[in-house]
Amino acid sequence: MSSGHSTADIQSHIKVYMTVFAALAALTIITVAASYLDLSTGEGILLALTIASVKGSLVASYFMHLISERALITWILMLTAGFFFVLMFIPMASFIDQAQVG
Amino acid sequence: MDSHNHHEEPFYRKYIWSTDHKIIGLQYGITSLIFLLIGFSLMMIMRWQLAYPESAVPLVGSIFGEDGMLLPEIYNSLGAMHGTIMIFLGIVPLAVGAFGNYIVPLQIGAPDMAFPKINAASYWCYFVGGVVMMSSFFTAEGAARSGWTSYPPLADIEVGQTMWLIGMIFLITSSLLGSINFITTIIQLRAPGLTWMRLPFFVWAQFVTSFLLVLAFPPLEAAAVLQLMDRVAGTSFFLPSGLVVSGEVLGVSGGGSPLLWQHLFWFLAHPEVYVLILPAMGIIAEVIANNTRKPLWGYNSLVFAVVFLGFMSFIVWAHHMFITGMGTAMSAFFQTTTMIISIPSIIILSAFFISLWGASIRFNTPMLFALAFLPMFGIGGLTGLPLGFAAADIYLHDTYYVIGHFHYVVAPGTIFGLFAGIYYWYPKITGRKMSELLGKLHFWPSLIFMNGVFMPMFIQGLAGVSRRLWDGGLEYAHASGVLHWNEFMSISAWLLGLAQLPFIFNIFYSLKRGEKVDKNPWGATTLEWTAPSPPLPHVNFEKIPEVHRVAYEYSVPGRKRDFTPQTEPKKG
Amino acid sequence: MDIPYTVEERPDTGLFNAKLGVWLFLASEVMLFGGLFSAYIFLRYGAPVGAFHEWGQELNIPLATLNTLILISSSVTMVMSWASLKLNDFKKYKLYMGLTLLCALGFLIIKYIEYTAKFDHHIYPSTNTFYAIYFTLTGLHGLHIIGGMIVLFYFWIPGSKMWDSKPEQFTNRIEIAGLYWHFVDLVWIFLFPVLYLL
Ligand code: HEM
Ligand SMILES: [Cu+2]
Numbered sequence: 001m002s003s004g005h006s007t008a009d010i011q012s013h014i015k016v017y018m019t020v021f022a023a024l025a026a027l028t029i030i031t032v033a034a035s036y037l038d039l040s041t042g043e044g045i046l047l048a049l050t051i052a053s054v055k056g057s058l059v060a061s062y063f064m065h066l067i068s069e070r071a072l073i074t075w076i077l078m079l080t081a082g083f084f085f086v087l088m089f090i091p092m093a094s095f096i097d098q099a100q101v102g
Numbered sequence: 103m104d105s106h107n108h109h110e111e112p113f114y115r116k117y118i119w120s121t122d123h124k125i126i127g128l129q130y131g132i133t134s135l136i137f138l139l140i141g142f143s144l145m146m147i148m149r150w151q152l153a154y155p156e157s158a159v160p161l162v163g164s165i166f167g168e169d170g171m172l173l174p175e176i177y178n179s180l181g182a183m184h185g186t187i188m189i190f191l192g193i194v195p196l197a198v199g200a201f202g203n204y205i206v207p208l209q210i211g212a213p214d215m216a217f218p219k220i221n222a223a224s225y226w227c228y229f230v231g232g233v234v235m236m237s238s239f240f241t242a243e244g245a246a247r248s249g250w251t252s253y254p255p256l257a258d259i260e261v262g263q264t265m266w267l268i269g270m271i272f273l274i275t276s277s278l279l280g281s282i283n284f285i286t287t288i289i290q291l292r293a294p295g296l297t298w299m300r301l302p303f304f305v306w307a308q309f310v311t312s313f314l315l316v317l318a319f320p321p322l323e324a325a326a327v328l329q330l331m332d333r334v335a336g337t338s339f340f341l342p343s344g345l346v347v348s349g350e351v352l353g354v355s356g357g358g359s360p361l362l363w364q365h366l367f368w369f370l371a372h373p374e375v376y377v378l379i380l381p382a383m384g385i386i387a388e389v390i391a392n393n394t395r396k397p398l399w400g401y402n403s404l405v406f407a408v409v410f411l412g413f414m415s416f417i418v419w420a421h422h423m424f425i426t427g428m429g430t431a432m433s434a435f436f437q438t439t440t441m442i443i444s445i446p447s448i449i450i451l452s453a454f455f456i457s458l459w460g461a462s463i464r465f466n467t468p469m470l471f472a473l474a475f476l477p478m479f480g481i482g483g484l485t486g487l488p489l490g491f492a493a494a495d496i497y498l499h500d501t502y503y504v505i506g507h508f509h510y511v512v513a514p515g516t517i518f519g520l521f522a523g524i525y526y527w528y529p530k531i532t533g534r535k536m537s538e539l540l541g542k543l544h545f546w547p548s549l550i551f552m553n554g555v556f557m558p559m560f561i562q563g564l565a566g567v568s569r570r571l572w573d574g575g576l577e578y579a580h581a582s583g584v585l586h587w588n589e590f591m592s593i594s595a596w597l598l599g600l601a602q603l604p605f606i607f608n609i610f611y612s613l614k615r616g617e618k619v620d621k622n623p624w625g626a627t628t629l630e631w632t633a634p635s636p637p638l639p640h641v642n643f644e645k646i647p648e649v650h651r652v653a654y655e656y657s658v659p660g661r662k663r664d665f666t667p668q669t670e671p672k673k674g
Numbered sequence: 675m676d677i678p679y680t681v682e683e684r685p686d687t688g689l690f691n692a693k694l695g696v697w698l699f700l701a702s703e704v705m706l707f708g709g710l711f712s713a714y715i716f717l718r719y720g721a722p723v724g725a726f727h728e729w730g731q732e733l734n735i736p737l738a739t740l741n742t743l744i745l746i747s748s749s750v751t752m753v754m755s756w757a758s759l760k761l762n763d764f765k766k767y768k769l770y771m772g773l774t775l776l777c778a779l780g781f782l783i784i785k786y787i788e789y790t791a792k793f794d795h796h797i798y799p800s801t802n803t804f805y806a807i808y809f810t811l812t813g814l815h816g817l818h819i820i821g822g823m824i825v826l827f828y829f830w831i832p833g834s835k836m837w838d839s840k841p842e843q844f845t846n847r848i849e850i851a852g853l854y855w856h857f858v859d860l861v862w863i864f865l866f867p868v869l870y871l872l
Contacts, residue, residue: 010760017757021750028742028866032735035871041727048867055863063753063856070688072289073697080701083317083416084708090432091365091712094420095719097429214677216691282698290679290691316702324709331810336800339713339807357803362716366709 020062027055119226121218122640126225127204128531134196137232138517139602141187144180146599151177152574153592174572178247179262181570183235185250186266189378190273191232193516197381198277198315199228201523202284202308204531208630208637209302211293211647216286224279231272238265249570251367254340254360258332259347267330274323281312288312293629295649299405300668302628302653303398306405307384310412311377318373318416325366332358339363361426368419376415378512379479380408382519383450386472389522390454392626393469394461395664397654400453407446407453414443424492425499433492440490447483451476467541471522474549475515482511485560500570503563506556514552521548521605528609529623533635534616540608547601554594558587625665627655632669681843696850700857707861710811714868717803727872729804732797734788738870741784742862748777749859752826752852759845764837767848771830774855778823785816808869815865818858825851 031051039047061067066074120126150159151172163170172180207215215221238245246266248257257263288309292301301309328339336354340363343356391398398404420428420436454476463469485507488494498504521544529535565584567575574588575581622631633643647669655666678684679691687694718726755770792798792805799809829844829851836844 007761010757014754014757017750017753021746024746025743028739028746031867031871032739035735035867041724041872045872048871052864052867056860059749059856059860059863063749063859064853072687072689072694076697076701079313080317080704084704086416087321087369087705087708087712088715090417090420091362092715092719094361094365094428094432095716097432212677216677216679217695218677220695278699278702282695282702285698286691286695289687289694290684290689291677316698317705320702320704320706321709321712324706324713327810327814328710328713331799331806335806335809336798337806337810338800338803339717355800355802355806357721358717358806359720362713365716366713369709 016062020058023058024055027051116639119222121214121222123203123207123215123218123221124531124637124639124642126221127200127202129225130195130199130203130228131201133229133232134192134200137187138192138196140236141184141192142599142602144184144187146595147172148177148180148184149592149595151572153589155573155576172572175244175247177572178249178570179239179245182246182249182252182266183239186235186246188512189250189374190270191228191235193378193512193520194277194374195228196520197516198284198308198311198377199225199280201304201381201385201520201527202280202311205527205630206284206305206308207287207291208530208633208642209305209628210288210291210296211629211643211649212287212291213641213643213646215283216290217283220279221283224276224283227272227276227279231269231276234265234269234272238262238269241265251371252329252363253367254329254332254363255342255345255347257329257363258340259352264330264333267326267333270326271323271330274319274326277315277319281315284308284312285316293647293649296629296668299402300649300652302384303387303401303404303408304381304384306408307380307387310408311380313412314373314377314380314415318370321366322370325363325370328366329363361423364423364426365420368422369416372419372422373412373415375508375511376411378516380411382475382516382523383408385519385523385526386454386475388626388628389468389472389526390457391654391656392526392624393464393466393472394457395464395625395656396457396461397652397656398453399457399459400449401652401654403449404453407449411443411446411450414439414446418443421490421495424495437490437492441487444483444487444490451480451483466525467536467538467545468522468526470542470545471518471525474545475518475522478510478514478518478552482507482509482515485510497566498563500568501563502559502567502569505569506559506563509556509559513556514549518548518552521545524609526624527630528612528616529619530630530633530635530637532613532616533619534612535619535623536608536612536616540604540611543604544601544608548598551594551598551601555591555598558584558591562587622667625663627651627665627667628653629668632667681840681846690846692846692850693853696853700853703857703861707811707814710807710814711864711868714807714811717807721803725802726804729802730808730870730872732792732795733808733870734791735870737784737788738866741781742866744777744780744784745859745862748774748781749856751777752855756845756848756852759837759841759848764834767837768830768834771826775823775826775830778819778826782816782819785812811865811869815858815861818861822851822855822858826855 031048034047158170159172166172166176243261246262248260331337332339338354338356338358340360341354341356341358345352387398418439421440489498525536525541562584567581621635629647632647649668650671651668657664683690751770751773755767758766797805799806
């Protein structure tokens with residue numbers, strides 16, 4: 001690991017981990033609670049995925065140290081994210097497109 | 103620290119569970135060449151059936167039944183397994199596993215791959231995958247019969263597919279382990295001074311290839327898991343409701359869609375076709391630069407083209423699905439991207455052609471294969487363009503035209519590239535050159551018969567003859583005018599098989615009798631030629647080289663020699 | 675000649691080999707689960723409107739919520755075990771690693787309870803496409819947990835000897851294992867709402 005991790009650094013990291021933990025737990029409760037609200041399907045999906053994305057980025061940024069990770073890793077992940085969205089979107093889009101025509 | 107140099111390793115550590123990238127490369131190479139031979143043999147049997155549909159198969163016919171006739175289901179097995187073996191067990195392991203493993207660390211001046219144990223694991227995963235695939239022939243159900251593309255619903259309900267899926271999961275795992283290793287190695291272990299734009303083009307090609315494998319293979323792994331679930335857990339991922347099989351409604355919940363498979367499959371399989379071609383292009387670049395004794399023309403544009411190609415290959419996959427009823431918006435999108443992706447291919451090919459201009463070419467065997475690659479790949483690529491237009495593809499899809507198209511790219515394209523690589527690097531691996539005479543005896547007939555096999559496929563395809571027909575299309579009136587080509591193609595195929603004998607003989611013969619060579623028999627510039635032939639076990643180089651120049655400094659005016667190795671310091 | 679940059683960082687990338695390797699592996703994992711998520715979306719679109727939501731009603735949300743919390747806790751203990759090594763506190767490392775494994779075990783037990791409850795109600799992967807993808811996704815995720823547990827267990831007991839001989843490399847290994855473990859947690863963070871709540 002890089003030498004930039006002094007004892008004091010680590011101790012302040014630990015505080016951050018605890019805060020993140022609290023946030024994750026709270027968000028979990030919130031997303032469950034929200035699922036009992038009377039939202040339309042679209043709103044429900046949007047809300048749940050937004051919360052999940054926030055939680056996901058907390059884990060990635062702090063537990064996985066992405067927030068201070070080297071540029072190379074960030075580039076690789078951005079590339080991956082790009083293809084991930086292609087994979088999400090196009091199979092679905094071709095479905096919609098097909099429905100309109102057929 | 104390191105004790106490798108000082109003690110002799112036991113046999114199994116040296117040749118079986120070896121972690122030396124060179125041994126692993128050779129393991130990959132030997133295994134995949136055997137698989138190529140097996141895959142080719144399956145095809146030679148199929149070609150009998152196509153040429154003489156009414157008659158018993160000679161020599162091996164007795165395996166298939168009393169009268170020696172090839173039953174339709176066996177024909178289907180042979181076809182599915184031919185494609186699977188050639189692509190997943192033959193070419194990819196040879197192009198990436200063997201050449202990548204052996205050459206990449208040498209070309210970047212590294213002592214080994216970044217993760218030697220994972221490297222060995224990758225080979226053994228491949229081996230197990232291969233064994234699973236091959237053993238499926240001997241199970242009661244027989245081998246898979248649903249094409250290398252394994253389209254459901256057929257693949258969901260046809261026998262033999264389960265083994266195929268299990269084998270694929272091993273092969274995919276192997277590729278993933280290998281390609282993670284390649285990327286890490288290329289990024290982390292480049293020798294001092296070897297900056298990105300000084301890398302040999304072959305390394306770039308392997309780099310992009312590895313990214314394709316890392317990011318495109320997992321969706322197929324997901325799809326394979328889903329298909330496996332369909333088969334063993336009774337799910338309906340790919341089975342629509344109310345599917346009727348042999349007159350009865352299938353007893354499954356339904357609700358799935360065969361299209362889902364096609365999306366996931368081609369999301370891998372289009373990048374996969376670039377996995378098949380890019381390493382070969384890398385080899386061709388090395389061989390051309392070396393034998394024209396000139397720097398490659400447009401190195402930078404080659405690099406950008408290959409990276410761009412890598413990106414684009416992820417967003418063209420649905421050009422394999424034009425006739426699945428997709429709407430116009432999607433189809434327009436994929437037609438456009440398909441046309442765009444042909445641009446970098448053309449850039450690469452053009453750069454190679456221009457590199458020949460004004461050169462005093464050395465016509466040795468590797469160069470002959472490289473020269474033949476250019477027009478052959480050209481034919482393959484150009485015939486892809488009509489397929490990329492939905493209007494034309496609706497007619498051509500699933501005809502022999504498509505078979506002709508991709509075989510031109512892969513057979514006289516990629517495989518010629520791989521041959522060039524074998525002839526070119528054999529001296530590095532063994533310390534001896536391969537026989538030139540035998541090499542030419544291999545090259546010329548191969549070139550002629552390759553075309554004899556695949557050119558008529560365009561004729562048949564344009565006439566509308568479908569692929570995957572057991573009798574080659576006897577029952578169709580529109581096929582009757584072109585079926586006489588079948589005999590011609592089959593004979594060419596068998597002669598093509600014969601033409602490989604000098605090659606096989608050459609490999610063994612030159613091991614003992616080939617002309618002995620030193621470190622750098624071809625007068626080449628890249629790093630692998632500064633290592634001993636063969637390179638030292640485990641460490642490759644006597645000393646990690648230092649790099650001072652770009653990859654291809656050939657015939658620089660004013661210098662004494664017509665090549666300047668990358669390790670030669672710049673003066674002043 | 676050893677392979678360079680197994681422990682120390684390469685100056686121009688700032689990474690040691692295994693770290694780059696594991697991130698590439700995770701990238702491929704993103705695409706693996708991506709393929710399955712994409713299948714989920716595809717099937718949901720193909721199903722009658724609202725069917726997925728309705729079929730999902732059988733799932734046990736309180737148990738799954740508990741499981742989410744457990745998995746998040748295991749992520750925290752995981753990162754704490756790494757931080758303990760950084761602080762040179764091997765005892766704490768052992769403690770936190772043990773807790774991580776305990777959480778993982780708890781997660782699997784709850785998963786097992788959920789699965790058997792489904793089977794008791796005659797709900798199987800073959801019941802409909804929702805349960806097909808539910809069992810596939812959670813099953814594959816469970817396999818990832820099991821695989822992770824094997825690795826973590828190795829570093830907890832047999833492999834921890836390395837701390838005495840090569841502390842820096844050992845810490846690196848824990849960091850790498852942690853990255854994988856957090857990723858498995860991250861996947862669950864998405865699986866949970868997608869499968870249980872929507
Ligand atoms: C240069 C531009 C290329 C274009 C525009 C192109 C276009 C296409 C299209 C549209 C198809 C689908 C045809 C159909 O099924 O109806 C196809 C099939 C295929 N292409 Fe290409 N292609 C190109 C290059 C390549 C390369 C470089 C390779 C391999 C190394 C390749 C290998 C294949 C294979 C294996 C198939 C058939 C798969 C199957 O259905 O079994 N193509 N190509
Ligand atoms: Cu394609």
